[in-house]
Amino acid sequence: MQIIRPVGREASAKKYDLLSALMAHALAGDQHRQRLVLRLMALITTRYNWQRDELTMGQREMARLWCVDERTVKRDMARLKALGWVVVKRQGARGRVSVLGLGLERIMLDTRAEWEHIGPDFVERAGGTAPVPESTVVPFRPRGAVEAGDGTWGAACRQLAGEDPALYEAWFAALSEAGCEGGVLVLIAPTRFHASYVAGHFIGRLLSAASRADPAIRAVRIRSAGEG
Incomplete structure (x- = not known):
């Protein structure tokens, strides 16, 4: 689009x-x-x-x-x-x-x-699909990554996938929910680059989807696997 x-x-x-x-x-x-x-x-x-x-x-x-x-x-x-x-x-x-x-x-x-x-x-x-931002690095998607299930992140994923399947598969499917506290949804990315790229390019889209799934969500935080 x-x-x-x-x-x-x-x-x-x-x-x-x-x-x-x-x-x-x-x-x-x-x-x-x-x-x-x-x-x-x-x-x-x-x-x-x-x-x-x-x-x-x-x-x-x-x-x-x-x-x-x-x-x-x-x-x-x-x-x-x-x-x-x-x-x-x-x-x-x-x-x-x-x-x-x-x-x-x-x-x-x-x-x-x-x-x-x-x-x-x-x-x-006005049609077409939303372009995926260019990058010289291909995002890593772990083999057998768990698909989104129920809950806030699951509902947000279904919305994101429906809006743009290619973008969802490239950057959102590998994210997993680590919890939600004080209106902040925490998501885990498989690598530090993945976390940084998603936070820099798509945080607004993630927040919009998450807040629709749960109006109490006021922010989304992305961190890499193994990060404290």
């Missing part, structure tokens, strides 16, 4: 693609999904800085735009963050508003099932 970067000569088309994907996803869902997506689209079209991937807007302003109370804003923003559609780039402090960004890849992955409703041209333009 092509990752939308709404900059450059084709920026306008990419923006419309993102909004079209959200629209199709909303229309295929119930009224709760439609309302949530509409509210996100309102933020994108009125306050989102495409060039900098920044959304800076206080809860009071959001409440006024959405015609709701601030309690509703807090609830829906928590839902959008849990989905991975909205991410906190810089936490607000001393009365300042947090700087938010969009989880563009996550949004496109989650709306993919509805792309065909827009048309084959859209599917062709």
